Every structure is written in structure tokens, then in C-alpha cells.
Amino acid sequence: MGDKTKTRKKKPPRVLFVIFFGALFLASAVFGAAQEVYTTPYGGSYHRENCSTTSSSVTRKITVQEAALAGYKPCRVCKPLVVDAPAEKNAEAAGFYRVNIEGISSYKAAEISKMQKAVVTRHVDGDTVEVRFISKPAGIINQTEKIRMIGVDTPETVHPKKGVEAFGKEASEYTKRALLNKNVYIALDWDIKDKYGRLLAYIYTEDGKVCHNAKLIQEGYAHAYTIFPFQFLEEFKALEKEARSRKRGLWGDLHDNR
Numbered sequence: 253m254g255d256k257t258k259t260r261k262k263k264p265p266r267v268l269f270v271i272f273f274g275a276l277f278l279a280s281a282v283f284g285a286a287q288e289v290y291t292t293p294y295g296g297s298y299h300r301e302n303c304s305t306t307s308s309s310v311t312r313k314i315t316v317q318e319a320a321l322a323g324y325k326p327c328r329v330c331k332p333l334v335v336d337a338p339a340e341k342n343a344e345a346a347g348f349y350r351v352n353i354e355g356i357s358s359y360k361a362a363e364i365s366k367m368q369k370a371v372v373t374r375h376v377d378g379d380t381v382e383v384r385f386i387s388k389p390a391g392i393i394n395q396t397e398k399i400r401m402i403g404v405d406t407p408e409t410v411h412p413k414k415g416v417e418a419f420g421k422e423a424s425e426y427t428k429r430a431l432l433n434k435n436v437y438i439a440l441d442w443d444i445k446d447k448y449g450r451l452l453a454y455i456y457t458e459d460g461k462v463c464h465n466a467k468l469i470q471e472g473y474a475h476a477y478t479i480f481p482f483q484f485l486e487e488f489k490a491l492e493k494e495a496r497s498r499k500r501g502l503w504g505d506l507h508d509n510r
């Protein structure tokens with residue numbers, strides 16, 4: 253009797269905990285790795301890391317959920333993990349031209365004939381404006397939307413704590429002059445809205461020749477904003493490098509503080 257009680261009260265040996273949590277850790281590591289897939293700038297499929305069909309392409313690592321949401325299909329050669337993209341997520345940007353899904357490799361290659369037309373109704377600062385779409389959009393996109401331009405960051409003009417940053421005013425004025433009350437064309441990328449509910453977009457001017465996002469960087473009014481991935485990231489980084497080397501705008505001698 254006494255012996256039995258002793259056995260029952262005995263704690264499980266420490267080694268069991270080690271094995272249990274070790275196995276849990278391994279499982280999550282393996283599962284986590286399986287969630288990562290690879291896309292290429294031109295193809296409509298996503299792949300495993302060492303797929304034979306992507307060996308000569310630049311690949312981009314994303315999660316399988318992101319790949320499915322963006323409309324990529326699992327590769328038929330390497331057969332990566334398959335997940336279902338919720339239909340309502342795909343519908344978020346229904347009818348919008350998305351450069352990631354189209355596999356557009358350069359901002360210059362985007363086709364404005366496929367984009368949604370809008371009028372810029374309000375100017376907020378260098379990288380944020382409000383637009384009104386000509387046709388009524390579907391999904392989570394409203395007729396009037398505040399747009400945060402993808403891949404750029406202009407110096408703040410109205411930041412409550414930082415005040416007016418160097419060159420913020422110039423960037424803001426530049427965007428106002430270029431876009432306010434103008435017809436523009438809107439293209440989207442991976443993410444539809446940010447945490448503030450702003451539509452994340454590229455803004456093309458009416459003749460289709462100028463992508464305002466790129467133009468801001470090119471002219472030295474903005475940094476390339478590379479914290480979140482987007483289709484033209486490498487291209488925008490190169491534009492910033494060039495603007496820096498030519499000391500354009502905020503990279504000029506008068507604005508060396510950034």
C-alpha cells in the first residue's frame with residue numbers, strides 16, 4: 253500500500269520533459285520550414301526551395317499562405333505544400349490590377365489600361381493622398397480611399413512628435429503639385445491595406461509614363477521603404493542609390509542630416 257502511494261506521487265523524470273519539448277521544437281521547426289515557398293518574378297506558380305524549374309531565376313521567399321492569397325498556384329513539378337486561400341481574402345481587391353499577381357518585373361512594365369482610374373481629391377503629405385475612384389470598387393476597397401504609396405517614405409511633415417523633418421515640406425509640395433486634382437491610375441501589390449486602413453498602392457500619372465512612387469525616390473524626395481516586401485523593391489533601392497550618388501533632393505549637401 254505504502255509503496256503504491258509513493259509510486260503515484262513520484263514526479264515524471266526530467267528526461268521526459270526534455271524529450272517532449274525537444275520533439276515539439278523539432279516539429280515546429282520542420283512545420284515552419286514547410287510553410288516557406290518560393291516565387292519568381294515572371295511565373296504564376298510557387299515552388300519548393302530547390303525546384304528544377306526555378307534554378308536560373310531570382311526567387312523570392314514567402315509563406316505558402318501569402319502565395320495562395322496572391323493567386324500563385326502550386327508548381328506541378330516540385331509539388332509544394334498546398335493551402336486553400338480563403339475566397340473572401342481574394343475578393344478583398346476584386347477587380348484591381350495587382351503587379352504581384354501579374355508578375356510585373358519592372359514598374360515601367362505595368363499597364364495602365366488595366367488599372368483603376370481615380371482622381372486625387374486631397375493631398376496629405378509626400379507619400380499619402382486621398383483618391384476617388386471613377387468606378388465603384390468591390391471588396392474592402394471604398395470609392396474614396398486614402399492611399400499610402402508603396403515602397404517609399406518621404407520625410408514627415410506633420411508628425412506630432414518629430415515636427416517638420418528636413419525636406420518633408422518639399423516632398424509634400426512636390427506630390428501636391430504633381431497629383432492634386434489630377435486623374436491617376438492605381439495598381440496594387442502584395443498587401444491591400446496597412447494597419448491604419450490606408451490602401452497600399454502605386455500611383456501612375458494619366459499618360460502612364462510616370463509612377464509617382466518611383467519618381468519620388470528618383471528625384472530625391474523619398475527613401476525606398478524596404479521594411480515590407482513589394483514587387484519593385486530591388487528597383488526602388490537602385491533608384492535611391494542613384495539619387496544619393498547624384499545628391500538629389502534630400503541627399504543634397506544642404507540636407508546631409510539624413
Ligand SMILES: [Zn+2]
Pocket residue numbers: 298299300303304305306327328329330331
Ligand atoms: Zn517547382
